[in-house]
Amino acid sequence: MSDGDDTRQRILTAAGYVFAEKGFQDATVRDILRRADVENMAAVNYYFGSKEKLYLEVVRQAHMQRTQEVPLPQWPPGTPTEEKLAGFIHTMMTRMVKERTPGWQIQILMREVFHPTEACTEMVREFIRPHFEILLGILKEVTPPDISPKKLHLIAFSIVGQCLYHRIAQPVVALLVGDEEFRSYDAESLARHIAEFSLAALGLKPPLNRSAHQ
Amino acid sequence: MSDGDDTRQRILTAAGYVFAEKGFQDATVRDILRRADVENMAAVNYYFGSKEKLYLEVVRQAHMQRTQEVPLPQWPPGTPTEEKLAGFIHTMMTRMVKERTPGWQIQILMREVFHPTEACTEMVREFIRPHFEILLGILKEVTPPDISPKKLHLIAFSIVGQCLYHRIAQPVVALLVGDEEFRSYDAESLARHIAEFSLAALGLKPPLNRSAHQ
Amino acid sequence: MSDGDDTRQRILTAAGYVFAEKGFQDATVRDILRRADVENMAAVNYYFGSKEKLYLEVVRQAHMQRTQEVPLPQWPPGTPTEEKLAGFIHTMMTRMVKERTPGWQIQILMREVFHPTEACTEMVREFIRPHFEILLGILKEVTPPDISPKKLHLIAFSIVGQCLYHRIAQPVVALLVGDEEFRSYDAESLARHIAEFSLAALGLKPPLNRSAHQ
Amino acid sequence: MSDGDDTRQRILTAAGYVFAEKGFQDATVRDILRRADVENMAAVNYYFGSKEKLYLEVVRQAHMQRTQEVPLPQWPPGTPTEEKLAGFIHTMMTRMVKERTPGWQIQILMREVFHPTEACTEMVREFIRPHFEILLGILKEVTPPDISPKKLHLIAFSIVGQCLYHRIAQPVVALLVGDEEFRSYDAESLARHIAEFSLAALGLKPPLNRSAHQ
DNA sequence: AATGAATGAGCCTTCATTCAT
DNA sequence: GATGAATGAAGGCTCATTCAT
Numbered sequence: 029m030s031d032g033d034d035t036r037q038r039i040l041t042a043a044g045y046v047f048a049e050k051g052f053q054d055a056t057v058r059d060i061l062r063r064a065d066v067e068n069m070a071a072v073n074y075y076f077g078s079k080e081k082l083y084l085e086v087v088r089q090a091h092m093q094r095t096q097e098v099p100l101p102q103w104p105p106g107t108p109t110e111e112k113l114a115g116f117i118h119t120m121m122t123r124m125v126k127e128r129t130p131g132w133q134i135q136i137l138m139r140e141v142f143h144p145t146e147a148c149t150e151m152v153r154e155f156i157r158p159h160f161e162i163l164l165g166i167l168k169e170v171t172p173p174d175i176s177p178k179k180l181h182l183i184a185f186s187i188v189g190q191c192l193y194h195r196i197a198q199p200v201v202a203l204l205v206g207d208e209e210f211r212s213y214d215a216e217s218l219a220r221h222i223a224e225f226s227l228a229a230l231g232l233k234p235p236l237n238r239s240a241h242q
Numbered sequence: 243m244s245d246g247d248d249t250r251q252r253i254l255t256a257a258g259y260v261f262a263e264k265g266f267q268d269a270t271v272r273d274i275l276r277r278a279d280v281e282n283m284a285a286v287n288y289y290f291g292s293k294e295k296l297y298l299e300v301v302r303q304a305h306m307q308r309t310q311e312v313p314l315p316q317w318p319p320g321t322p323t324e325e326k327l328a329g330f331i332h333t334m335m336t337r338m339v340k341e342r343t344p345g346w347q348i349q350i351l352m353r354e355v356f357h358p359t360e361a362c363t364e365m366v367r368e369f370i371r372p373h374f375e376i377l378l379g380i381l382k383e384v385t386p387p388d389i390s391p392k393k394l395h396l397i398a399f400s401i402v403g404q405c406l407y408h409r410i411a412q413p414v415v416a417l418l419v420g421d422e423e424f425r426s427y428d429a430e431s432l433a434r435h436i437a438e439f440s441l442a443a444l445g446l447k448p449p450l451n452r453s454a455h456q
Numbered sequence: 457m458s459d460g461d462d463t464r465q466r467i468l469t470a471a472g473y474v475f476a477e478k479g480f481q482d483a484t485v486r487d488i489l490r491r492a493d494v495e496n497m498a499a500v501n502y503y504f505g506s507k508e509k510l511y512l513e514v515v516r517q518a519h520m521q522r523t524q525e526v527p528l529p530q531w532p533p534g535t536p537t538e539e540k541l542a543g544f545i546h547t548m549m550t551r552m553v554k555e556r557t558p559g560w561q562i563q564i565l566m567r568e569v570f571h572p573t574e575a576c577t578e579m580v581r582e583f584i585r586p587h588f589e590i591l592l593g594i595l596k597e598v599t600p601p602d603i604s605p606k607k608l609h610l611i612a613f614s615i616v617g618q619c620l621y622h623r624i625a626q627p628v629v630a631l632l633v634g635d636e637e638f639r640s641y642d643a644e645s646l647a648r649h650i651a652e653f654s655l656a657a658l659g660l661k662p663p664l665n666r667s668a669h670q
Numbered sequence: 671m672s673d674g675d676d677t678r679q680r681i682l683t684a685a686g687y688v689f690a691e692k693g694f695q696d697a698t699v700r701d702i703l704r705r706a707d708v709e710n711m712a713a714v715n716y717y718f719g720s721k722e723k724l725y726l727e728v729v730r731q732a733h734m735q736r737t738q739e740v741p742l743p744q745w746p747p748g749t750p751t752e753e754k755l756a757g758f759i760h761t762m763m764t765r766m767v768k769e770r771t772p773g774w775q776i777q778i779l780m781r782e783v784f785h786p787t788e789a790c791t792e793m794v795r796e797f798i799r800p801h802f803e804i805l806l807g808i809l810k811e812v813t814p815p816d817i818s819p820k821k822l823h824l825i826a827f828s829i830v831g832q833c834l835y836h837r838i839a840q841p842v843v844a845l846l847v848g849d850e851e852f853r854s855y856d857a858e859s860l861a862r863h864i865a866e867f868s869l870a871a872l873g874l875k876p877p878l879n880r881s882a883h884q
Numbered sequence: 885a886a887t888g889a890a891t892g893a894g895c896c897t898t899c900a901t902t903c904a905t
Numbered sequence: 906g907a908t909g910a911a912t913g914a915a916g917g918c919t920c921a922t923t924c925a926t
Contacts, residue, residue, distance in 0.1 A: 035907095051357070053267040057900060068908050073901060142356050143265070144413045152417045160418055170451050178426065181419050182435040183450060189407025190400045196410060197403075199358040203366045204374055205395050212392065221396040228443040235445025236397060237384050249890085271917060282891050287918060289890095463911085479785070481695040485896065496912050501897060503911095570784055571693065572841040580845045588846055598879050606854065609847050610863040611878065617835025618828045624838060625831075627786040631794045632802055633823050640820065649824040657870040659877025664825065665812050677886090699921060710887050715922060 036075045038064040043086050048132030051139065052083055087140055087147040090133035091155040098123045100162065109169045110232045114223040116163060117191065121219040124195040138195055160184060170230055186229070190222045250289045252278040257300050262346035265353065266297055294360075301354055301361040304347035305369040312337045314376065323383045324446050328437040330377060331405065335433035338409040352409055374398065384444055400443070404436045464503045466492040471514050476560035479567060480511050508574075515568055515575040518561035519583040526551045528590065537597045538660045542651040544591060545619060549647040552623040566623055588612065598658055614657070618650045678717045680706040685728045690774030693781065694725055722787075729782055729789040732775035733797040740765045742804065751811045752874045756865040758805060759833065763861040766837040780837055802826060812872055828871070832864045 042064035046055040057072050057079055068074070076082035101115045123134060137155075140148050163184050171180060194201065194213065202210040227233040256278035260269040271286045271293055282288075290296035315329045338348060351369075354362050377398050385394060408415065408427065416424040441447040470492035474483045485500050485507055496502075504510035529543045552562060565583075568576050591612050599608065622629065622641065630638040655661040684706035688697040699714050699721055710716070718724035743757045765776060779797075782790050805826050813822060836843065836855065844852040869875040 051265070051267065053265065056898085058898095069900095069910080070902080070908065074907065079900065138356070141414050142352070142410055148413060149417065152414055156414060157418060172451065178419075178423055179435070181423070182432070183439065185407055185411075185415065186404045186436065186439045189404040189411075191403075192411070193399055193403025193406055196356050197399075197406070199362060200355050200366055200370060201399065203363065204371060205392075209392055209395070218396070221393070222400065225397065225400045225443045228445070229439045229450055231442070231449025231451040235449075236443055237386065237445040270915080272915085283893085284891065284918075284920090293917065479693070479695065481693070484894085486894085497914085498897080498899090498912065507896065566784070569842050570780070570838050576841060577845065580842055584842060585846060600879065606847075606851055607863070609851070610860070611867065613835055613839075613843065614832045614864065614867045617833075617839075618831040620835055620839070621827055621831025624784050625827075625834070627790060628783050628794055628798060629827065631791065632799060633820075637820055637823070646824070649821070650828065653825065653828045653871045656873070657867045657878055659870070659879040663873025663877075664871055665814065665873040698919085700919095711889080711921095712887065712923080716886065721921065 035064075035066055035071060039066060039071060039075060039082070040086060040089060043082055044090060044132045044136065047083060047086055048135040048139075052080075052145075083145070084147045087136055087145075087151060090136040091151055094123055094133040094137070095155065098126070100159075109166060110227055112166050113170075113187075113227060113230075113232075114219070116166060117187065117223045117226070118215070118219040120188070120191045121194070121215045121222065124191055124215070125213070125218065126215045134195065138192075141192075142196070160188075163187065167230075170232060183230075187222070187226050190225065194218050249278075249280055249285060253280060253285060253289060253296070254300060254303060257296055258304065258346045258350060261297060261300055262349035262353070265357075266294075266359070297359070298361045301350055301365060304350040305365060308337055308347045308351070309369065312340070314373075323380060324441055326380050326383075327401075327441060327444075327446075328433070330380060331401065331437045331440070332429070332433040334402070334405045335408070335429045335436065338405055338429070339412075339427070339432065340429045348409060352406070355406075356410070374402075377401065381444075384446060397444075401436070401440050404439065405432075408432050463492075463494055463499060467494060467499060467503060467510070468514060468517060471510055472518060472560045472564060475511060475514055476563035476567070479571075480508075480573065511573070512575045512578075515564055515579060518564045519579060522551055522561045522565070523583065526554070528587075537594060538655055540594050540597075541615075541655060541658075541660075542647070544594060545615065545651045545654070546643070546647040548616070548619040549622070549643045549650065552619060552643070553626075553641070553646065554643045562623060566620070569620075570624070588616075591615065595658075598660060611658075615650070615654050618653065622646055677706075677708055677713060681708060681713060681717060681724070682728060682731060685724055686732060686774045686778060689725060689728055690777035690781070694722075694787075725787070726789045729778055729787075729793060732778040733793055736765055736775040736779070737797065740768070742801075751808060752869055754808050755812075755829075755869060755872075755874075756861075758808060759829065759865045759868065760857070760861040762830070762833045763836070763857045763864065766833055766857070767840075767855070767860065768857045776837060780834070783834075784838070802830075805829065809872075812874060825872075829864070829868050832867065836860055 039060060043055075043060045046060045046063060049055075050059070058069075060082075061067070061069065061071060072079060072082055076085060098119060100119050103112050103115070137151065140151055164180055167180055167183055168175075171183070201213070224233060225236065228235045253274060257269075257274045260274045260277060263269075264273070272283070274296075275281070275283065275285060286293060286296055290299060312333060314333050317326050317329070351365065354365055378394055381394055381397055382389075385397070415427070419427075438447060439450065442449045467488060471483075471488045474488045474491060477483075478487070486497070488510075489495070489497065489499060500507060500510055504513060526547055528547050531540050531543070565579065568579055592608055595608055595611055596603075599611070629641070633641075652661060653664065656663045681702060685697075685702045688702045688705060691697075692701070700711070702724075703709070703711065703713060714721060714724055718727060740761055742761050745754050745757070779793065782793055806822055809822055809825055810817075813825070843855070866875060867878065870877045
């Protein structure tokens with residue numbers, strides 16, 4: 029019967045919202061079921077086994093959806109490294125701050141990065157590591173061939189760190205720069221800045237102490 | 243009587259550990275008291291008014307302690323900008339990852355950044371903003387005088403973002419690079435890399451695609 | 457399932473006893489559940505929402521039960537006023553003091569009169585006012601047509617006050633007249649006296665300084 | 671030192687207000703001490719032994735004060751019975767509803783009548799019984815000499831009951847007759863009505879179905 | 885004598901989960 | 906397969922009281 033599948037799906041979606049908003053502990057099963065318009069108080073345990081297993085499933089769904097919604101560009105062979113790096117950064121920032129679906133997926137994922145549960149290992153393996161490898165591949169094109177893996181990793185983390193910051197520290201950033209400026213921090217302008225900064229660090233663009241025509 | 247002050251302090255310290263590990267909601271007053279070796283179940287309410295007020299006090303203590311433990315260097319006038327920036331980054335990274343035990347202070351602060359409560363505003367005002375202003379001051383010395391405030395902010399966030407990442411994403415980083423390499427990510431080497439990357443972006447050091455002497 | 461209804465009813469009855477004996481604040485949910493032989497500590501909240509809502513329900517039940525158990529007589533048209541007034545008083549006194557066990561219903565209601573909670577307004581509307589109107593109707597038959605509403609009210613309160621006194625002041629009365637005489641204060645003899653006193657005041661019987669054939 | 675006596679007295683007075691307003695259980699020691707402007711949390715136990723003993727002392731004080739404030743009239747020999755009875759009723763009603771001191775004393779006493787504690791026996795012996803005997807003495811002057819004690823008691827209770835009702839049932843009365851009429855129920859007019867009603871019942875005044883010139 | 889810091893028992897309620905249907 | 910009525914463990918907090926000073 030599709031009724032069961034439908035109920036299951038409604039719970040999953042509702043759980044995403046609620047977990048993202050309140051965190052695992054603060055979210056109550058009742059909240060989730062109310063949002064899902066499910067009256068059966070046992071539905072979570074019936075469909076998912078427990079509140080915790082439901083959470084794991086939500087995390088799984090979250091990165092699948094977000095990756096599908098904002099896929100990486102396909103670069104034809106010969107695409108310049110700068111363009112690929114800028115594209116990579118732009119995709120990341122779009123995933124971070126662009127509110128296509130209400131944005132709970134990325135919130136769940138960030139929560140998992142910061143405070144990992146059992147779901148984190150799986151998330152790294154299936155979602156983060158592949159992207160990390162792609163980034164390393166791009167960086168290898170523009171770094172000396174004898175660069176150490178550690179150095180390469182650190183460069184990648186420098187780029188990723190800049191991107192994540194604008195998702196994680198949103199409330200602090202808003203307080204520091206004021207509401208008006210904060211509203212201008214859309215995915216595009218943030219991506220443009222981070223690309224400029226990182227490409228300059230890598231010697232693919234002029235450094236920032238020369239031109240500041242923004 | 244010093245007994246009361248001692249009990250109060252023991253609760254405060256225990257609360258730091260427990261809140262850092264489990265978050266506000268997950269942590270129970272009973273957990274905290276057990277860890278503090280306090281048997282009186284009313285002690286939290288007696289000394290702090292409520293669980294929530296205890297949390298606010300813990301946050302307050304956390305940044306006071308961490309700031310005192312690892313103060314910013316005092317730069318004599320005429321110190322080169324590169325040295326100041328490198329020093330700033332080094333201080334940040336030391337606060338972030340050095341002495342992982344106790345380390346709950348910085349964990350509490352990160353938690354607050356990511357999932358702000360009432361305590362966040364105060365923390366930004368008294369702790370984060372002053373440091374942010376110092377960083378902006380340093381950056382102004384090496385950026386064109388006509389640079390927009392927004393651009394300056396974004397550069398600052400690029401630097402801060404790289405630093406925070408290594409605290410926030412520790413579990414993910416460990417999974418990505420393996421335990422052995424992860425253990426070599428001490429404050430000094432991370433700070434050295436971030437300074438190198440950022441100074442290159444600002445044109446104060448050669449870009450990273452030239453030399454890889456690590 | 458009748459088990460749930462049964463449990464609910466057992467809690468309601470037990471709550472009646474306990475609230476009557478100890479009052480709202482003094483009564484504990486645990487007391488009530490112990491008396492109801494219910495082990496589940498959450499049952500009160502499950503069935504009634506809160507301790508307070510349980511209390512409201514108990515008050516509601518109390519006057520419904522007491523009114524049904526001891527209904528007012530039905531007087532055929534043409535019944536003499538004295539008979540109706542005596543019947544009214546007899547019914548009140550029976551409700552007040554007859555069948556002292558369980559007797560918690562009337563105790564709850566008296567408590568509500570003396571120390572009204574949210575439940576009082578409802579009780580007055582649905583239980584007390586209708587009876588008050590009936591009494592006023594009877595009194596109108598024997599008072600001058602131009603009597604003021606206030607005077608009529610005061611006469612009614614004089615009658616009701618005499619009745620209530622014997623419920624409210626039971627402990628004091630027992631101390632004043634001694635146990636033996638107190639045991640003779642059954643509903644019938646009290647009602648007879650109050651009717652005689654009140655009818656005399658209204659001129660429907662000879663005054664009490666003439667005949668004392670008791 | 672008079673400081674101790676002063677503190678004791680302030681607590682006693684504050685306790686009167688608070689107990690009257692909230693009842694024994696609802697009133698907290700902290701409430702009382704706050705109202706008394708006493709900071710020492712142990713003062714109640716120090717001066718009175720326990721919260722309960724403080725309550726007993728408050729009850730004792732309450733009737734002493736109320737009796738002194740509104741003493742019975744002194745009737746010269748030969749005063750007509752009607753005048754004495756009317757005076758007795760007027761004194762009672764004044765004690766009941768006239769707000770000389772804020773009126774918490776009578777509220778405490780009523781609470782004790784309705785829900786007697788250990789203090790009740792003493793209160794009856796020292797306060798209520800003497801008044802009861804006076805009333806019986808008055809009534810004996812106008813009832814047949816062969817009247818039974820029980821009958822005499824019941825007449826006394828009929829009179830007292832009418833008086834008490836207007837203190838005890840104040841909230842219900844207010845709901846039944848509306849705010850405007852309720853405000854006109856001052857001690858004098860209530861006493862006048864109760865005296866009229868009772869004297870009529872005793873044959874010392876014309877019955878109420880004759881004249882209603884109020 | 886008088887204090888106030890500190891106590892611990894007990895309060896109502898919420899919650900994820902189970903079980904009979 | 907799916908429900909929702911019922912559970913009991915645990916939560917934070919309030920309060921009268923005690924004890925060292």
